[in-house]
Amino acid sequence: MLVYEYKIDGNQKQCAAIEEAIRVVQFIRNKCIRLWMDGERVSKNDLQTYCAVLAKAYPFARRLNSQARQASADRAYFAISRFYENCKSKKSGKKGYPQFQHTNRFVEYKKTGWKLDDDGRHITFTDGCGIGRLRLVGNKKQQIETFPVKDIKRVRIVRRADGYYCQFTVSTERNIEHIPSGKELGIDVGLKSFLTDSQGNTVDNPRHYRKAEKQLGRLQRRLSRKQKKSANRKKARKALAKQHLKVQRQREDFARKQANALVSSCDLIAYENLQIRNMVRNRKLAKSIHDAGWGIFLQWLARYGFLHDIPIIAVPPHYTSQKCCECGTIVQKSLSIRTHICHGCGVVLDRDHNAALNILHKALSPDQNGTEGHSGTDELQSA
Numbered sequence: 001m002l003v004y005e006y007k008i009d010g011n012q013k014q015c016a017a018i019e020e021a022i023r024v025v026q027f028i029r030n031k032c033i034r035l036w037m038d039g040e041r042v043s044k045n046d047l048q049t050y051c052a053v054l055a056k057a058y059p060f061a062r063r064l065n066s067q068a069r070q071a072s073a074d075r076a077y078f079a080i081s082r083f084y085e086n087c088k089s090k091k092s093g094k095k096g097y098p099q100f101q102h103t104n105r106f107v108e109y110k111k112t113g114w115k116l117d118d119d120g121r122h123i124t125f126t127d128g129c130g131i132g133r134l135r136l137v138g139n140k141k142q143q144i145e146t147f148p149v150k151d152i153k154r155v156r157i158v159r160r161a162d163g164y165y166c167q168f169t170v171s172t173e174r175n176i177e178h179i180p181s182g183k184e185l186g187i188d189v190g191l192k193s194f195l196t197d198s199q200g201n202t203v204d205n206p207r208h209y210r211k212a213e214k215q216l217g218r219l220q221r222r223l224s225r226k227q228k229k230s231a232n233r234k235k236a237r238k239a240l241a242k243q244h245l246k247v248q249r250q251r252e253d254f255a256r257k258q259a260n261a262l263v264s265s266c267d268l269i270a271y272e273n274l275q276i277r278n279m280v281r282n283r284k285l286a287k288s289i290h291d292a293g294w295g296i297f298l299q300w301l302a303r304y305g306f307l308h309d310i311p312i313i314a315v316p317p318h319y320t321s322q323k324c325c326e327c328g329t330i331v332q333k334s335l336s337i338r339t340h341i342c343h344g345c346g347v348v349l350d351r352d353h354n355a356a357l358n359i360l361h362k363a364l365s366p367d368q369n370g371t372e373g374h375s376g377t378d379e380l381q382s383a
């Protein structure tokens, strides 16, 4: 699945109609959660049926396309079943008890309720919500992609800080023809560099967030000086939200480019399956880790790996930085020691380079060390 996103151009009336549709989605989802909370045992089917009941009872809900209504119910079902799964698997920490939602930002259509113009630059929403015909904005750099309508699995309208966007989720069998390079790479994501590979190359950490952080801080302070509920406060909040969006996009862009470059030039990539969530809990490291945006990077790595049809392998994170990649001697070192000096065989390597080599070795000899299989590609197919 690939997701294409375009900004949309609509007038005030259309924006109000989009907001109304987004509210209906939230309404249906919350009603379904309520049904479950009231003690009904709900299956996916039950919720779909309940959808029809709601549409009968509430004229404003009926205006939303029926598949879009069902998608809202599916989201409620997803929240409920995830909660049960978390309980069943005895996941530590919060189980994610389904909550009522107040901040929904999008409405999702499936195969019906919308129509693309032949030029591919306009989309018309045809249900009773009255959103109507919207222009998809594509600038010179970002050409509007054309894809067969039958491959479009769902269409979402999403609200962001700087306007509304239309997302197309397109199913793709399209494997990019991968040109084999014979290169197999282990990568270590670190704090000093964004990543170090097993050939000793490093990619520096983008400090987007730090740079933009000053600006964020300034906007945050400006916001807190404004009087509650004033028009100026609203303005300041909007500016802050926009800045957050900018940081997020920079990070996404960097992660995507790095992942694409790596996947295009390798036949196999191994990385360490770090528990990112656990690490973020460690306060001192948190900022840098968020900064580097590993999570996003690994997602893109899996996505590109899938498209290129090359293995992306997660290896368990034990001893990758302590072990000597040449002779296997364990060389204890704290985080501050940046060089691996082996007292067994005398090899001297950058700490992260040594780790990257270990990661690659682990991936290539799974019998000895065990790997955790190919990462994410199956999930992505169904996502």
Ligand SMILES: [Zn+2]
Pocket (backbone or CB within 6 Å): 324, 325, 326, 327, 328, 329, 342, 343, 344, 345, 346, 347
């Ligand atoms: Zn050694």
